[in-house]
Structure formats: C-alpha cells, structure tokens
Amino acid sequence: xxxxxxxxxxxxxxxxxxxxxxxxxxxxxxxxxxxxxxxxxxxxxxxxxxxxxxxxxxxxxxxxxxxxxxxxxxxxxxxxxxxxxxxxxxxxxxxxxxxxxxxxxxxxxxxxxxxxxxxxxxxxxxxxxxxxxxxxxxxxxxxxxxxxxxxxxxxxxxxxxxxxxxxxxxxxxxxxxxxxxxxxxxxxxxxxxxxxxxxxxxxxxxxxxxxxxxxxxxxxxxxxxxxxxxxxxxxxxxxxxxxxxxxxxxxxxxxxxxxxxxxxxxxxxxxxxxxxxxxxxxxxxxxxxxxxxxxxxxxxxxxxxxxxxxxxxxxxxxxxxxxxxxxxxxxxxxxxxxxxxxxxxxxxxxxxxxxxxxxxxxxxxxxxxxxxxxxxxxxxxxxxxxxxx
Amino acid sequence: xxxxxxxxxxxxxxxxxxxxxxxxxxxxxxxxxxxxxxxxxxxxxxxxxxxxxxxxxxxxxxxxxxxxxxxxxxxxxxxxxxxxxxxxxxxxxxxxxxxxxxxxxxxxxxxxxxxxxxxxxxxxxxxxxxxxxxxxxxxxxxxxxxxxxxxxxxxxxxxxxxxxxxxxxxxxxxxxxxxxxxxxxxxxxxxxxxxxxxxxxxxxxxxxxxxxxxxxxxxxxxxxxxxxxxxxxxxxxxxxxxxxxxxxxxxxxxxxxxxxxxxxxxxxxxxxxxxxxxx
Amino acid sequence: xxxxxxxxxxxxxxxxxxxxxxxxxxxxxxxxxxxxxxxxxxxxxxxxxxxxxxxxxxxxxxxxxxxxxxxxxxxxxxxxxxxxxxxxxxxxxxxxxxxxxxxxxxxxxxxxxxxxxxxxxxxxxxxxxxxxxxxxxxxxxxxxxxxxxxxxxxxxxxxxxxxxxxxxxxxxxxxxxxxxxxxxxxxxxxxxxxxxxxxxxxxxxxxxxxxxxxxxxxxxxxxxxxxxxxxxxxxxxxxxxxxxxxxxxxxxxxxxxxxxxxxxxxxxxxxxxxxxxxxxxxxxxxxxxxxxxxxxxxxxxxxxxxxxxxxxxxxxxxxxxxxxx
Numbered sequence: 001x002x003x004x005x006x007x008x009x010x011x012x013x014x015x016x017x018x019x020x021x022x023x024x025x026x027x028x029x030x031x032x033x034x035x036x037x038x039x040x041x042x043x044x045x046x047x048x049x050x051x052x053x054x055x056x057x058x059x060x061x062x063x064x065x066x067x068x069x070x071x072x073x074x075x076x077x078x079x080x081x082x083x084x085x086x087x088x089x090x091x092x093x094x095x096x097x098x099x100x101x102x103x104x105x106x107x108x109x110x111x112x113x114x115x116x117x118x119x120x121x122x123x124x125x126x127x128x129x130x131x132x133x134x135x136x137x138x139x140x141x142x143x144x145x146x147x148x149x150x151x152x153x154x155x156x157x158x159x160x161x162x163x164x165x166x167x168x169x170x171x172x173x174x175x176x177x178x179x180x181x182x183x184x185x186x187x188x189x190x191x192x193x194x195x196x197x198x199x200x201x202x203x204x205x206x207x208x209x210x211x212x213x214x215x216x217x218x219x220x221x222x223x224x225x226x227x228x229x230x231x232x233x234x235x236x237x238x239x240x241x242x243x244x245x246x247x248x249x250x251x252x253x254x255x256x257x258x259x260x261x262x263x264x265x266x267x268x269x270x271x272x273x274x275x276x277x278x279x280x281x282x283x284x285x286x287x288x289x290x291x292x293x294x295x296x297x298x299x300x301x302x303x304x305x306x307x308x309x310x311x312x313x314x315x316x317x318x319x320x321x322x323x324x325x326x327x328x329x330x331x332x333x334x335x336x337x338x339x340x341x342x343x344x345x346x347x348x349x350x351x352x353x354x355x356x357x358x359x360x361x362x363x364x365x366x367x368x369x370x371x372x373x374x375x376x377x378x379x380x381x382x383x384x385x386x387x388x389x
Numbered sequence: 390x391x392x393x394x395x396x397x398x399x400x401x402x403x404x405x406x407x408x409x410x411x412x413x414x415x416x417x418x419x420x421x422x423x424x425x426x427x428x429x430x431x432x433x434x435x436x437x438x439x440x441x442x443x444x445x446x447x448x449x450x451x452x453x454x455x456x457x458x459x460x461x462x463x464x465x466x467x468x469x470x471x472x473x474x475x476x477x478x479x480x481x482x483x484x485x486x487x488x489x490x491x492x493x494x495x496x497x498x499x500x501x502x503x504x505x506x507x508x509x510x511x512x513x514x515x516x517x518x519x520x521x522x523x524x525x526x527x528x529x530x531x532x533x534x535x536x537x538x539x540x541x542x543x544x545x546x547x548x549x550x551x552x553x554x555x556x557x558x559x560x561x562x563x564x565x566x567x568x569x570x571x572x573x574x575x576x577x578x579x580x581x582x583x584x585x586x587x588x589x590x591x592x593x594x595x596x597x598x599x600x601x602x603x604x605x606x607x608x609x610x611x612x613x614x615x616x617x618x619x620x621x622x623x624x625x626x627x628x629x630x631x632x633x634x635x636x637x638x639x640x641x642x643x644x645x646x647x648x649x650x651x652x653x654x655x656x657x658x659x660x661x662x663x664x665x666x667x668x
Numbered sequence: 669x670x671x672x673x674x675x676x677x678x679x680x681x682x683x684x685x686x687x688x689x690x691x692x693x694x695x696x697x698x699x700x701x702x703x704x705x706x707x708x709x710x711x712x713x714x715x716x717x718x719x720x721x722x723x724x725x726x727x728x729x730x731x732x733x734x735x736x737x738x739x740x741x742x743x744x745x746x747x748x749x750x751x752x753x754x755x756x757x758x759x760x761x762x763x764x765x766x767x768x769x770x771x772x773x774x775x776x777x778x779x780x781x782x783x784x785x786x787x788x789x790x791x792x793x794x795x796x797x798x799x800x801x802x803x804x805x806x807x808x809x810x811x812x813x814x815x816x817x818x819x820x821x822x823x824x825x826x827x828x829x830x831x832x833x834x835x836x837x838x839x840x841x842x843x844x845x846x847x848x849x850x851x852x853x854x855x856x857x858x859x860x861x862x863x864x865x866x867x868x869x870x871x872x873x874x875x876x877x878x879x880x881x882x883x884x885x886x887x888x889x890x891x892x893x894x895x896x897x898x899x900x901x902x903x904x905x906x907x908x909x910x911x912x913x914x915x916x917x918x919x920x921x922x923x924x925x926x927x928x929x930x931x932x933x934x935x936x937x938x939x940x941x942x943x944x945x946x947x948x949x950x951x952x953x954x955x956x957x958x959x960x961x962x963x964x965x966x967x968x969x970x971x972x973x974x975x976x977x978x979x980x981x982x983x984x985x986x987x988x989x990x991x992x993x
Contacts, residue, residue, distance in 0.1 A: 034478055055660030060477045062656075065503035069470035072463065072500075076443070076474025079461060080482070084474070102464050229459035229475075229482055230438050236405075236454050238462035247408065247454060248462075400970050409925055410969055416929035420968030572965040598929070611934030614966070 013192040019157045019183040020087075022190060023113060024049035026161035027085050029192075031201075032111070033059035034084040036073035038066055038092060041125040042181040043115040046087040067095035071112070075099060078108050079237060081203075081228050083165055087113035089181075090123060093132060093139070100174055101140030102239045107216075107224065107262070109168040109203060111161070113177045115184040116292075116343075118369045127369030128181035130292055131344035133351075136176045137321045143259065145266045147273060148176040148321035150291040154188035160318065166201040167273065171265055172223055178320060180343065182293040182371050206233055215246040216258065222265040266322060274324040277316040278331050280306065284313025285388070286381050287335040289328065289352050291317060293371050294341045300374035301381060310385045325355040332356055336388040339364060341377050360388065403427040403437065405457050413448060414522075416602075416610025418595030421569035422516050423452050425593075426485065428572070429579040441482045443472040445497060448523050448597075449489035449516040466496030469504045472511050480653050483583065486513040490531040491521045494550050498530075501552075501590070505559035508587045509652040514579065515552055515590065518597035526600040537604050552592045557645040562587025564645035568594045568617040574641075581643060586651045594639075696728075696749030698757040699852070702776045703768030704794050705740040708845030711870055712766060713744035715849060719866045720748035723858055730755040741772060766852055768831075768845055769794050771812045773819075780823060787826040788851045788890075790844060791816055803937060803958035804915075827851060827890060834885050840875060843882035850886025854894075860887070914979040917959035919951045925971035932963035932972060 017025070024046050027035070035054060037047040047063065054061040060077070064070040070086045078084040088096060093114040103110050116132045118124030132139075136148040147167050151160040157179060164175040206213055206225040215235040218224045227233035240248035241255050249255065266273060280302060281287055288298045295316040305312040315331040317324050332338055338356060340349040341364035349363040364380045366372045404427070413419055430440060437458050444453035446465035453460040459482070463471045468486045476484040493501055493515045504511060520538060521527040528538040530550040537544060556564045563585040567575040575593065582589035594617060596602065598610040607613050618639050699716060703709040710731055717729040731744035745757045759779050764786045767773025773789035780787055799810040816828035831847035846867060853863045864880055871879040928947040940953040941963060949972065951957060964974045 034474065036474060055663050058660070058664075060656065062473070062477060064470065064473070065499050068467065069473070069500055069503070072467040072470035073474030073477070075463075076461075076471035076476075077478035078474075079471075080441075080475045080478035082478040084478075098464055099467065227459075229441050229479060232438050234437060234458055234460075236460045236462065238454070239464055240462065396976065399973065401973075404970060410927065410971075413968065415927035415968075416931060417968050420970065421966055424965065424970065570966065609934075610929040611931045614931060615935070 015190060015192060016187050017154055017158075017190050018045060018185055018187045019151075019154045019179060020045035020115070020185065021049050022154045022158040023087070023161045023177070024053055025192065026158040027111070027165070028053045028057055028059065030162040030165035031083045032085050032165060033057065034061075034074065034077035034082040035059070035086065036062050036064050036070040036077070036084075037086050038064055038070045038088065040067070040089045040092045042117055042184050043087045043089045043092075043113060045185070046113060046115075050085075067092040068099065071096040071099040074110050074112075075103050075106075075108050078103075078110050079229070083109070083111075083169060085111040085113065085165075087115070089115045089125070090117045090119050090129075090132065091121065093135065097135075097139040098141075100146075100176075101142060101144060103174040104140065104144035104146050104262075105142075105239055105241075106237050107172040107226075108174070108237075109172050110174050111164045111168055111177060112174060113161075113179075116178065116180045118367070124369045126181070128293060128343060128371055129367070129369070130180055130294060130342050131347065131367065132178065133291075133320065133342070133344065133347040136178050143263075145263050146174050146176060146321060147171070147266065147319065148178050149275075150178050150318060150320040151183070152179075152292050152295050152316065152318075153183060154186060155190040156318070157183065158190060158192060169201045169203045170223075171269065171273075172203070172226060173266065176321075178291075180292045180371075206231065210234070214244045216242060217244040218261060218265075222261050222268060270322065270324075270326070273319055273322065274327060275318040276324045276327045276331075277314070277318060278327075279314040279316075280311070281313035281315060281331040281335075284311050284334070285336045286310065286312045286339055286385055287315055287332045287337075288312060288339045288341065288377065288381070289315045289317070289332075289348065290341050291320060291348065294343060294377075297372050297374045298341060298377050301377035304374065304378045305381045305385075308382070310381055312381045312385075323351050323355065328352070328355050332359065336360070337362060337384050339377070339380055339384055341366075341372050341380065343367060343372060398428055398431045400424050400427050403430060403457055404455055408455050411455050412451060414597075414599035416596065416598035416613070417448070417522075418518060418569040418593075418597075418614065419448060419452060419516055421572055422514065422575070422593045422595055423455065425569070425572050425575040426487075426514060426579055427456070428576040429583060430483075432576070432580055433583055435483050435583070439482055441472075441475055441479070441484045442487060443468045443475060443484065444487040445489065445492035446523075447489040447492050447521065448518070449487055449595075450492060451523075452487050452516075466492050466498075467500065468492070469497060469500040469511070469513060472513075473500075473504065473507070473509055476509055476511055477653055477656075480510075480657070484511050485583075486511055488513065488515050489529075490515065490517040490519065490550075490552070491529045494530040494552055494555075502555065502559040504588050505556050505561035505590060507652045508560070508562050508649050510586055510588070510654075512579070512582045512585075512589045513591065514582075514593055516593050516595045517552065518595045518601060519549075520597050520601040522597045522600050526597075526604055536601075538601070539604070553590070553640075553644050556590040560647060560649070561590045561645065562647050562649060562651075563589035563591075563643070565590075565643045566592040566594065566639075566641050568639075568641065569596065570614050570617045571641075578642065585646075586654075587647075587649060696726075696747045696752045697764075697856075698762045699746045699764045699766065700743065700757055700762040700776060700779050701746065701766045701768075702741070702743040702772045703790075703845075704772060705742050707742070707768040708842070709742045709744055709768055712768070712845050712849055712852070713746050715863075715866050715870055716746050716852070717748070718869075719858055719862060720746070722862065722866070725749055726752050728752045728755045741775075743772075743776065764788070764852065764855055766848055768792070768848060770828075774812050774814060777819070777823070782824070784824045786855050787820070787823040788848060788855075789816075789819075789826070789828050790831040790848060791828050792830070792832040792844065803960040807958075827893060829886070829889060831886060834889070835882050838878055838881050838885065840878045840882075843875070843879050846871070846879045846882040847886035847889075850883040850888075851890045853883070853887050854890045915959070916977045916979050917954065917957045918975040918977055919954075919957070919963075920973040920975065921949050921951070922971045922973075923948045925969045926967075927969050927971075929968060931966055931968065935962050935966055937962065 035050040051061040074084040074086045118127040118129040149160045151157045168175040206227045227235045236246045243249040243254040302312045337360040346363045440458040442453045443461045444450040445468040527540040535544040725748040727748040762779045767789040820826035831844040835843040938956040940956040942952040
C-alpha cells in the first residue's frame with residue numbers, strides 16, 4: 001500500500017488527525033487499557049489524548065514522576081494483565097532503556113512509542129530526527145531481541161500502533177513504535193477502522209494445573225504462556241537470568257537455552273513480523289532505502305527522477321527491527337547502487353551495508369534539524385546514477 | 390481453646406520451600422522481617438493468590454523469591470513504580486513492595502516521595518540495614534555518620550536520611566517504623582499498614598551482621614540484634630553528629646497517619662462519573 | 669460553707685434493698701474507687717464527687733494516679749457529708765468499695781467496713797507482667813486465685829459484676845467504669861436523673877448515648893441481683909477459673925536451613941538451646957523450655973518451629989485407642 005495515496009473508503013470514519021492523536025486512538029482500539037507517561041516534546045499529545053480516552057473505556061492513565069517510572073509502571077500493569085503503553089522522545093527513550101530490557105528479558109508485552117527528535121542529549125526538542133534507529137534496537141544493555149516498527153504516515157501510525165499491540169501480546173515482547181517529529185505532529189485525513197481487526201489478539205495465558213506449570217517453559221512455539229496474577233499460579237518474575245521455573249539461575253545450559261529461545265521466538269516468525277513497502281524496485285537501477293518522513297520525500301524524488309529517465313525505486317522497511325533483510329536483498333537484487341537518505345549520520349546505512357554486503361551503498365545524511373527535501377534526494381539519485389552507469 | 394494460640398501460623402506455609410535455605414547471610418535481620426510480613430498476611434487471611442510482592446535489587450529485593458505468592462523481582466530502585474502500575478491495573482490484589490535503603494532512598498528516592506504524595510494503596514516495606522550489602526558493603530543513604538563501609542574507609546561523612554520523616558513530609562497515608570527484634574510488634578505494624586487504604590510506608594530496622602557489623606566491630610549477630618533499639622541507631626535519628634547516644638530513644642510504631650483519598654479509587658470513581666456524564 | 673444538705677430531702681426514694689440505703693449523716697460517707705491506669709477510676713470518682721457536691725455535701729476527693737499510665741494501680745478516695753475533715757479513708761472505714769479490676773478489688777478489701785461495707789467489683793482481670801512467674805502458656809500466675817464466690821461471701825454486701833463484658837456488649841469496652849457507676853448509684857440516694865446528667869458532662873459527646881446505656885445497665889443489674897437473691901446474700905458473675913494445661917514442648921529444627929548465627933541460643937530466656945558439634949541449633953535442655961517461641965520468631969532462617977503438645981489430650985487419645993502411638 002502506498003502510504004500517501006491511501007484514500008478513505010466512503011463509509012469509513014474519516015477524520016483529520018495528527019500522528020500522535022492517531023497513535024492514541026489506535027491504542028485504545030487495540031485494547032490498550034493502561035498508559036503511563038511523562039511529558040516530553042514532541043510526544044506529549046499521545047499522553048494528553050489518552051488521559052481523555054482511557055477513562056472512557058475503563059482504562060487507566062497515569063502521569064508518573066519520571067520517564068523511568070512510566071516505563072516501570074507500564075510493565076507492572078502488563079504483568080497485571082492489561083495491554084499497556086508508554087510514549088516518549090529522545091532523552092526519555094534513553095531513560096526507559098533499562099526497564100525496556102527488563103520487559104525483553106522477562107517477556108512482558110508492552111508498547112513504547114519513541115517520537116524521534118534531534119539529539120544528542122536535550123538536542124532539538126521541536127525538530128525532527130531519525131537518529132534513534134540504532135538505539136531502538138540496541139538501547140538496553142545485554143543481548144535481547146525486540147520489534148521496532150517505523151510508520152511513515154498518520155494512517156500508518158494508526159495501523160502500526162494496533163499491530164504493535166498485536167505483536168507485543170502474541171510474542172510476549174516489547175514493541176517500539178518509532179517515528180519522527182514531522183509525522184507525529186502532522187495532521188492528515190485518515191479513515192479509521194477500515195483496515196484492521198481491532199484488538200482481537202489476546203496474550204497466551206497459562207491454563208491447566210498449577211502444579212505442572214513452569215512460567216518459562218515453552219511448548220514448540222517458543223512462547224511461554226503467561227501467568228495471570230490471581231489465577232492460582234503464584235510464580236516468580238525476575239530480571240535475573242532465569243530457568244524455566246522462573247527462578248534465578250546461572251546454570252550455563254539453562255542460560256543458553258533461555259536466551260536462545262528468546263531470539264528464536266522472533267527469528268522463527270519473520271514471515272509474520274517483517275513488513276515493508278517497495279515502489280518501482282523491479283526495474284530500479286538505484287534503490288532508495290528510507291523510513292518515515294525521509295521515505296515520503298523519496299517517493300516524490302523517485303517520480304521526478306523517473307520522469308527524467310532515471311529508474312529509481314524505494315524500499316521502505318515498516319518493520320524496522322528485526323530488519324526485513326530478505327526482502328531488501330530481493331528488492332535490491334538488480335540495483336546498481338543503493339541510496340540511504342536519513343536524518344542522522346548514517347545509522348540505517350550501517351544495516352543496509354550489512355544486509356547487502358559488497359554492494360555500493362551511499363548515504364544522504366541531514367542532521368540539521370530539517371527534514372530531507374525531495375529535491376535533495378533527487379539530486380543524489382541523479383548523481384549516483386551517473387556514477388554507476 | 391488451644392493453649393498454643395501462636396501455633397496456627399506456620400511460616401513455611403507461606404514460603405517456597407524448594408528455594409530454602411535462603412541465600413541471606415547468617416544472622417541477617419531480613420529473615421525476621423520476612424517472617425513478620427508473612428505472619429501479618431496470615432493474620433489478615435490474605436489469600437496467597439491475591440498477594441503480589443514487588444521487590445527491587447539488593448539483599449531485600451531477593452526476599453520476594455521466597456514468598457509463595459505472585460512475586461516480581463524488578464529493576465534497581467523501581468519496585469514502587471512497577472507496583473504502581475500493577476496496583477492501578479489490579480485493584481483486586483494486595484500489592485506489597487519490599488525494598489532496601491539504597492533501593493528505596495537512593496536510586497529509587499523519587500518514586501518513594503511521589504508514591505507518598507499520590508497515595509495509591511501499596512504497602513511498602515523498606516528494610517534498612519544501613520548498607521549496600523549485596524555489592525559488598527558500600528555506604529548507603531541511611532548509613533550513620535562515622536560508620537566504616539567499603540566506600541567510606543575514613544568513616545561516613547554524609548548525614549543520613551530519616552526515611553520516615555521523609556515519607557511523612559511527602560504526605561504518606563501511613564508511616565511506621567519497627568525493629569526486626571520485635572517480630573510480633575512488627576507484624577502488628579505491617580498489619581496496620583496492609584489495612585490502610587492508601588500508601589503505607591514502613592521502615593524496618595534490620596541488621597547486616599556479616600558485612601556492616603563486622604566492618605564496624607559491632608559484635609556478633611545476637612549482640613547486634615539485642616542492641617537494635619538501645620545503642621546502634623539513636624544517634625542516626627533525631628540527634629546530630631556530635632551529641633551523645635540517647636538509649637532507647639528511637640521512635641517506633643505508627644509515626645504518622647493521614648487519611649486522604651486513595652488514588653486508585655479516586656481515579657476510578659472520577660472516570661466512572663465522566664463516563665456516566667457522557668451518556 | 670454550709671454543712672447541711674439542702675437537697676437530700678428531695679432525693680429519690682431508697683432502692684428496694686434496705687442495706688443499700690446509705691445516707692451520710694454526722695459521719696461522712698466513704699467511697700473508695702480502685703483499678704488500674706486507663707480504666708477510668710478518676711472519672712468515676714470525679715462524677716461521684718461532683719454529684720455529691722451538687723447535692724449539697726462537703727466533698728473531699730483524693731487520688732493517687734502516679735501510676736496512671738496504662739496498667740499501673742490507681743485509687744481514689746471520695747468522702748462526703750456535712751463536714752469532712754480528713755481527705756483519706758482509714759482502713760476498715762470505707763462504706764463502699766468500687767473496684768474496676770478484680771485483683772485491685774481484693775487488695776483494697778481491708779479498707780471496707782467489715783460488717784456493713786458494700787463491695788462492687790468488676791471481674792475483669794488485668795494481669796501485670798510481674799505476676800507472670802514463668803513463660804509457659806497457662807502457667808500459674810502470681811495473681812489472685814480467689815473466685816468471686818469466695819470473696820463475696822466474706823463481705824457484708826458484695827457484687828462481682830462483669831462490667832467489661834456488659835460494656836463490650838453495648839459496643840464500647842471503655843464504658844465499663846460507667847457500668848460500675850450505675851451499680852454504685854443504687855447504693856446512694858441521689859436521683860438517677862442527676863447521676864445521668866453528671867455522667868453526660870464527663871464523657872465525650874460522641875459517647876454520651878453508649879455511656880448512659882452503660883449506666884442504666886449497671887444499675888439494672890444490681891437491682892435485678894437484689895430481687896433474685898436476698899439482700900444479705902451476694903451475687904457473683906460467673907468467671908471460670910483457668911485450669912493449668914498439661915503440655916510438652918517440642919522443637920523442630922531444620923538442620924539444612926540453620927546457618928549457625930547463634931541468635932536463638934543467645935536470646936533464649938531459659939538458656940536451653942545450644943549449637944551442636946556441627947554448629948547447628950539444638951534443644952539441649954528440653955525440660956527448661958517453656959515454648960515461648962522467641963527462637964522461632966527470631967530465627968532469620970526459618971529453621972525453628974515450636975510445638976506445644978497437649979499431654980492430657982494425647983493421653984486421652986491414647987486411652988481411647990488403647991495403645992500409645
């Protein structure tokens with residue numbers, strides 16, 4: 001689906017929404033019943049909207065004392081059985097990392113929205129950036145898998161927020177929703193409720209006799225059934241490396257088995273997790289790889305270039321992590337060169353270079369606090385095409 | 390009536406026996422604190438399935454693993470924040486936080502003061518042994534002045550925190566303090582805390598005998614425990630550095646009560662009112 | 669100050685029992701009120717003193733409440749009449765002895781007039797710590813062993829009243845002293861309405877109603893007691909004497925959990941525990957163990973469990989099964 005040309009179906013609930021408000025509405029539609037947050041530009045509208053929406057559906061909104069507490073409360077609420085979310089930006093995302101690692105290790109479903117703004121440190125709170133791509137994947141210490149989604153339009157924020165909850169609940173993993181300030185505060189006409197079965201996904205809850213139950217024992221699918229407090233299982237949940245019974249262990253075999261399962265949980269489901277969009281990649285000599293607002297600029301640039309006879313195409317990862325590498329390899333198979341426009345010094349390019357090892361990959365990097373303009377991308381495509389012809 | 394009225398409580402009914410013996414050092418006061426909590430749970434007839442214990446990192450944080458309940462051992466300093474989410478999500482559970490002096494007052498201090506202010510129903514037990522025991526005996530926010538630790542080789546120069554005064558000032562609904570030596574009194578204090586509709590903060594003065602006690606030549610485990618109220622800490626509470634010890638001057642029991650609206654109930658009733666108004 | 673009563677003639681008619689018709693004349697009337705701190709002895713005496721003064725008598729009330737912290741002995745002398753010189757009541761001179769606690773009542777009995785004194789005593793027992801001779805549950809106490817019947821038979825007119833229970837039934841255990849005031853009121857010719865007004869003045873506003881109920885309950889109990897039994901006899905509330913249970917203490921010590929910290933050994937009041945050769949706690953002198961549970965409570969490792977085994981019950985079981993288990 002082309003994200004910018006998606007037109008509302010006639011009967012749908014059509015609204016003019018900002019990206020952040022779309023995220024908030026999608027959350028309640030997905031069944032989110034708990035939000036804990038802390039004010040930070042440019043994500044605060046998500047919290048503001050949910051403080052209004054959650055009480056309507058018997059959910060709980062709480063503004064915590066800091067970003068760390070917000071992440072902790074979200075995990076706490078999820079351990080209690082509610083679909084839970086927090087939203088933040090740059091500095092707040094850094095502060096959430098330790099507890100995000102806890103959610104990954106203890107396998108507590110949750111959704112974390114990071115609206116990217118200029119960094120490092122306090123950086124440029126009101127300016128867009130795409131510089132948290134690597135942090136989203138590797139931000140917490142230690143080895144762990146997670147899912148990160150990178151929507152590029154208001155409509156896609158809505159859909160991907162719902163998908164974020166579905167993936168989090170299905171696979172017992174934290175899911176990061178990563179988008180930039182431009183689409184966060186951009187208002188677009190969107191039709192709600194047309195595309196996605198809303199909030200149907202339920203976590204795999206433990207059932208059966210408590211005596212036989214082991215909270216981290218997974219039958220074939222690598223996803224352990226989660227104990228609901230009060231349901232009689234009385235288990236232990238810890239951030240320490242744990243065995244299948246949930247209790248801490250440093251037994252090398254148990255440690256290896258558990259971490260391997262954690263990775264296999266997502267690795268074995270790439271068909272369901274990976275998502276991307278390709279435009280004109282079939283015959284493209286230059287393939288552009290971009291996310292978010294940069295991808296939207298690239299779409300315009302591709303049209304301009306094609307009009308001038310330069311065959312350019314776009315590969316847009318929607319699931320950013322795990323990176324849809326097989327799809328990129330296929331999309332770029334015939335390309336002479338790859339261009340990666342991004343609002344940072346080259347984070348996405350690193351991953352593209354890894355995936356397409358040996359292929360010529362160029363970056364177009366803007367980290368001035370401005371979005372990359374289509375003309376800049378078009379110029380880079382033209383120059384790159386000349387270089388490789 | 391049986392002559393043995395205390396017999397009805399068998400602590401092992403509330404322990405995960407497969408985890409025993411626990412990993413705490415010989416003479417560690419935390420075991421007594423744990424007994425008092427489990428005894429209080431027993432007395433109040435709280436169903437183990439309806440009990441959730443959230444603990445942080447450190448020696449105190451490890452206690453949750455031994456309790457036969459829904460237990461959550463979370464990140465350093467954050468158990469109150471995790472418990473806030475859990476209690477808001479699940480008002481049907483009794484949520485108890487077990488934390489230590491470093492966990493609660495240093496890295497987690499911000500969560501404590503805001504939990505006191507917010508007044509969500511939680512029972513927070515802060516086990517104060519004046520030291521970071523698990524990491525080898527470093528100075529903590531409650532270490533008495535002049536004490537030796539592995540990071541105060543010249544004697545602690547920093548003033549300590551009076552956690553109960555802090556919690557009271559921050560508006561906690563219930564504030565109490567007791568020593569581990571008085572297990573039945575501690576049990577009664579925890580019961581009062583568990584019954585309180587709001588945030589209950591209870592400081593439990595415990596002994597780190599193996600690390601802190603040895604470093605400061607405070608005598609054997611029994612000796613340290615016997616002196617809990619008389620010698621060890623009075624100078625750390627109420628008195629300033631150079632004034633002499635005031636034996637038995639440690640304030641214990643319920644130190645503050647403040648019946649403000651419980652946050653979770655207040656939130657839910659405001660939300661329900663808004664929903665009804667919208668119809 | 670006038671020495672003559674100006675309102676005594678308006679007093680209510682005497683209660684049914686002639687023995688209770690005490691009227692101060694030339695000699696002052698002596699009322700001794702005793703109990704322990706926290707029970708409200710002083711309140712009882714103040715109500716009486718104020719009422720007597722309002723009825724036109726000269727009143728002297730002297731109290732000792734140096735031990736008025738909860739549990740300490742407290743007493744108060746109230747003397748009233750046309751002229752009262754001495755503030756305290758000599759031994760054997762009290763017309764009425766009101767006791768809020770059983771043993772305190774017995775302790776002050778020598779102050780009562782031997783032939784005519786009226787003894788009104790709550791059967792409530794408050795055992796002071798120093799009366800505990802030994803930590804064994806149910807062990808003999810250094811506390812009065814006399815039953816109410818024993819005592820009542822020794823005084824002119826005696827009432828052992830379970831005022832605490834009555835107050836509890838009314839919803840406030842602390843109103844026991846007012847139950848006793850009600851009982852006292854039957855022994856004096858002051859109008860009941862005046863009693864009630866004075867009581868109402870002394871108690872917190874919220875508790876006026878429960879206290880007046882308590883007053884009437886105490887008054888009714890005595891009057892009923894007089895109707896049921898001849899005045900010369902006395903009525904005692906039933907208070908079963910506790911029997912000493914026969915039991916044996918057994919300690920379960922989980923060696924695998926014991927970490928040899930020595931706390932149980934050092935805190936045992938009977939010094940009956942020790943660490944064995946493997947430095948595991950053991951009960952070295954079982955016969956000395958009272959089963960106080962300090963070791964169980966203070967063992968940081970949950971390694972000790974105290975069992976008090978009822979020997980009499982075991983013997984009965986064994987007898988019923990015909991063979992020891």
